[in-house]
Amino acid sequence: MNSRETILAALRATNTAPVPSPRHPTPVRQGDPVVRFLESVKVVGGQSYRVPDAAALAAAVASLPVWSSPRRASLVPDLPGGTVDLEAIVDPHELADLDVSAIPGELGVAENGAVWVKGETLRPHRAVFVIPEHLILVVRAQDIVNDMQEAYGRITLPRPGYGLFISGPSKTADIEQSLVIGAHGARSCAVFVVG
Amino acid sequence: MIHDHPRKAEAFTRDDERAHWHDKALWFVRVKRDRGAATVPEWEALRTAAEGIKVHTLSRLPDYLEEFERNATRNGIQVHWARDGAEHNRIVHGILERHGVTRMVKSKSMLTEECHLNPYLEGRGIEVVDTDLGERIVQLAGEPPSHIVMPAIHRKKEEIGELFHEKLGTPRGLSDPTVLTEKARQHLREKFLGAQAGLTGVNFAIAETGGFVVVTNEGNADMGTTLPPVHIASMGIEKIIPRLADMGVFTRLLARSATGQPVSSYTTHFHAPLPGGELHVVIVDNGRTEMLSEAHRRKALCCIRCGACLNTCPVYRRSGGYSYSYLIPGPIGSVLGPHRDLAAHASLPFASSLCGSCTDVCPVKVDLHHQLLLLRQEVGEEKLLPLPKRVGMKVAAWAMARPGVFRAGGRFARWVLRVAPFLARIGPGAIWTKGRELPQAPRESFADLYDQEMARKPEVRP
Numbered sequence: 322m323n324s325r326e327t328i329l330a331a332l333r334a335t336n337t338a339p340v341p342s343p344r345h346p347t348p349v350r351q352g353d354p355v356v357r358f359l360e361s362v363k364v365v366g367g368q369s370y371r372v373p374d375a376a377a378l379a380a381a382v383a384s385l386p387v388w389s390s391p392r393r394a395s396l397v398p399d400l401p402g403g404t405v406d407l408e409a410i411v412d413p414h415e416l417a418d419l420d421v422s423a424i425p426g427e428l429g430v431a432e433n434g435a436v437w438v439k440g441e442t443l444r445p446h447r448a449v450f451v452i453p454e455h456l457i458l459v460v461r462a463q464d465i466v467n468d469m470q471e472a473y474g475r476i477t478l479p480r481p482g483y484g485l486f487i488s489g490p491s492k493t494a495d496i497e498q499s500l501v502i503g504a505h506g507a508r509s510c511a512v513f514v515v516g
Numbered sequence: 517m518i519h520d521h522p523r524k525a526e527a528f529t530r531d532d533e534r535a536h537w538h539d540k541a542l543w544f545v546r547v548k549r550d551r552g553a554a555t556v557p558e559w560e561a562l563r564t565a566a567e568g569i570k571v572h573t574l575s576r577l578p579d580y581l582e583e584f585e586r587n588a589t590r591n592g593i594q595v596h597w598a599r600d601g602a603e604h605n606r607i608v609h610g611i612l613e614r615h616g617v618t619r620m621v622k623s624k625s626m627l628t629e630e631c632h633l634n635p636y637l638e639g640r641g642i643e644v645v646d647t648d649l650g651e652r653i654v655q656l657a658g659e660p661p662s663h664i665v666m667p668a669i670h671r672k673k674e675e676i677g678e679l680f681h682e683k684l685g686t687p688r689g690l691s692d693p694t695v696l697t698e699k700a701r702q703h704l705r706e707k708f709l710g711a712q713a714g715l716t717g718v719n720f721a722i723a724e725t726g727g728f729v730v731v732t733n734e735g736n737a738d739m740g741t742t743l744p745p746v747h748i749a750s751m752g753i754e755k756i757i758p759r760l761a762d763m764g765v766f767t768r769l770l771a772r773s774a775t776g777q778p779v780s781s782y783t784t785h786f787h788a789p790l791p792g793g794e795l796h797v798v799i800v801d802n803g804r805t806e807m808l809s810e811a812h813r814r815k816a817l818c819c820i821r822c823g824a825c826l827n828t829c830p831v832y833r834r835s836g837g838y839s840y841s842y843l844i845p846g847p848i849g850s851v852l853g854p855h856r857d858l859a860a861h862a863s864l865p866f867a868s869s870l871c872g873s874c875t876d877v878c879p880v881k882v883d884l885h886h887q888l889l890l891l892r893q894e895v896g897e898e899k900l901l902p903l904p905k906r907v908g909m910k911v912a913a914w915a916m917a918r919p920g921v922f923r924a925g926g927r928f929a930r931w932v933l934r935v936a937p938f939l940a941r942i943g944p945g946a947i948w949t950k951g952r953e954l955p956q957a958p959r960e961s962f963a964d965l966y967d968q969e970m971a972r973k974p975e976v977r978p
Contacts, residue, residue: 325597328753328801332578335809340575342758343568345765346561361778413743414709432555432768433778440788447790448742451735451782469779470764478725478760478787482591485784486767491735492781495650495666497673498541499693504649505701505708506735506782 345470354431354465355514361434365489366502367510369434371462375399378459378515382423385511387455390420394449396442397425397459413448422449423457426487429465429514430472433488436460436512437472440483450487456507458487462516518895518902521863525835534672539833541669546827548776549877555778556768565765567881570818573756574808580723580756581799587726588797591787596798601631604800608633608715608748611796612642615746617712621704623730623737624648625717626664626821627750627800629843633715645707647736649700656683662837664844665774665823670836704736714740718751718797719820720766724759727787728797731770731780738782745793749786753804754817766820769879773822807855812890816851818880825874825884831867840864847874847884854891862900865891904944926961933957 322330351357355371362369372378379400382388388402394416395403400423410416424443426436436458443449450456466472478484491506502508529535553559573580585595598604604627612620620637622628622644634644634655646655650667654660656679661667668676677690686699716737721728728749730737741747757766771777789795807813826832826846837845841861842853850868853861865888868874874884895901896909915921932939934957940949960968970976 323597324599324603327599328597328799328805329578329581331801331805332581332753332808335805337575337577337808337814340568340572342572343565345565345761346558349557351557365778365781417705417709430779435779435783445791446742448739451738451742468764469767470761473761473764473767476760478727478785482725482727482787483785484787485738485782486779488777488779488781488783490781491733493649493697493734494775495648495653495668496676496693496696498544498666498669499673501694501697503701504697504734504736505647505704505739 348468348470350467351432354467355462357431357467358429358434358465359514361431362489362510362512363434365434366492366500367434367489367512369512369514371514374515378513381513382457385457387421387509387511388457390455392418392420394419394422394453396449397423400459407444407446407449410446413446413452416446416448416452419449419453421455421457422453423459424450426458426460427464428472428475429460429512430467430469430486431465432468434512435469435472435486435488437476437486438484441479443483447483450485451491451506454508456487456490456510458510458512460512460514462514465514518862518866518900520841520861521835521839521867524839525867528836528839529834535834535836537672538670538836542827542833545666545775546824546877549773549824549827550776552772552776552778556772562765562769563879563881566769566820566879567818569757569762569765570880571815573758574754574814574817577753577756577808580758581753583723584721584726584756585799587724589726591726592789592795593726593787594794594796596796598798598800598802600802601633601800604631604750604798604802605633605636607798608750609637609640609642611746611748611794612637612713615713615794617642617746619643619645619707619711620713620715621645621647621707621711621736621740621744622715623717623732623740624651624667625715625750626844627717627752628715629660630802631750631800633750645704645711647704647707647740648732648734649697652700652704653679656680660843662845663823663826664821664846665826670838708739708743711740711744713746713748714744715748715750716741718749718755719770720757720763721751721755721797722758722760722763723756725787727785728755729763729783729785731783733775733777733781735782738784741784741786742790745790746796747786747789747793748796748798750798750800752800752802754808770820770822773824773877773879803856812887813855815882816848816855816887818882819848819852820880822879824877824879828873828877830869830871830873835867840867847888848882851882851884851887851891854894858891858894858898859900862895862898865889865895923961923963926963930957930959930961
């Protein structure tokens, strides 16, 4: 028998009596999700802004100091101003000196400021969310959900799929519990809610 | 072996100032956990659901593992099975060898610690760089992690500055965490950019979708899996959950329990290799099935490695991670270690005050202090207790079964505390009074007061 069969046979031999699956609790709604989301992004170390439309978004992003850095990538359809053509890059290692990327999110989560970014968005290089010095995330107001349970109710992963929640900038507290922003990934994370 | 924990803890507590500092640092995290939990009104219902999902999954584990494998394979993930640590290491090495990998970056995985992967690969000419900041610190120091979430919690910033000076060539005397983190960022960037493969642990593997989730705050798992083309993920068989929707329950509990954060910075779902790359999952048993086969031990496999039981444990906080003989310290390690090898870890069930705080904070409701008590009984049954303790237990059992003797003993003890308290500081019983203030001895015992009260009100006497 190979290891797979050995392990599965040993597990079956334990004859564990099946236990039914529980129901998930229904979360208590706590206030306006958009307001809460904007607050949560700050709690997790990011900056949050609300803009009425695409034109206001472009203007607001353009006024961010990080957006004046030379190497910028934008994956947000309504956001011009990128200087790096990701499609032209073959090897993600060439993104090592990327200053900032702007990425659209599918969902925002009010309880923790997390933004769901799906794999198809991160083409052609997944690294585009973690390798730049700074990150800008854009999410529509109507796509803000209350909590993670609601978020997972909406997420569909295509086959084969990839996706992640990003909640604020990269951080660590591994040295004497002191919170330091910018461990390996983005040193700052600005989140824009449009609408 | 039975003196293992107290002996090592004695070394740790000799530096009184450091022991208090360690205690405070962890209590700080515990307080943050409480604040995080308090923001969720349905917290207790979530714990119950998380426990239920885990217990359900463990009851049908072979089915879910097969479902996971089927779906993962369809997603283009290569699934491997390893009976033990040695087989796990051989599989990982085989993959790396096939790709000619000599430099690998790794994000946190307690399983690879359990399998001793790093020395195995280093012995075969592969550079393994731990990329979580705390893990990198202990790796540079040549130490194992002293905490499962904060591996370098036992080290002071000045010591880390000295270590970086020695190993990374940074200027001498650095101690600002921001500066030190920046130095580590630059050092590890080079490692990420130079790596030919990345290895991660697995926080949750989802049977329904055939993918898995890795959670970090630093983004190190993401750096290590988006740049090199080969990604290997190591998981214990107990990491399976049935459905994607179950993640909604676990993500609400995990980070809040671990650090008090509402969620970790990066919660990444892997369901396919990088375009043109390879994704391997190694499913490891290494003694887990044996633990699963006994109902009273099964519960410990529900653990999601948040570290909350360590942060709250008065013994862990005051004795440090290195006082524990098992690689996972604190209450959960004191359960897992003896479940694996009782004789080797016989002291661990006693490294607890049985206060039950670990059980109260556990997000999946592992009955930790009950398991510790059961393990104490097993240690006793296996005759692993030292003679003085065995005799002491016999005497105590004899006295407690005889109310007259018990009361006389109590009177004697109170008399000693009043008349000659120094007697409590010498002799074999002194171990109980070391480092403690002696209590004020009352004139009467509880039993005396009870008798007096009952004599006054005979009608309430049961």
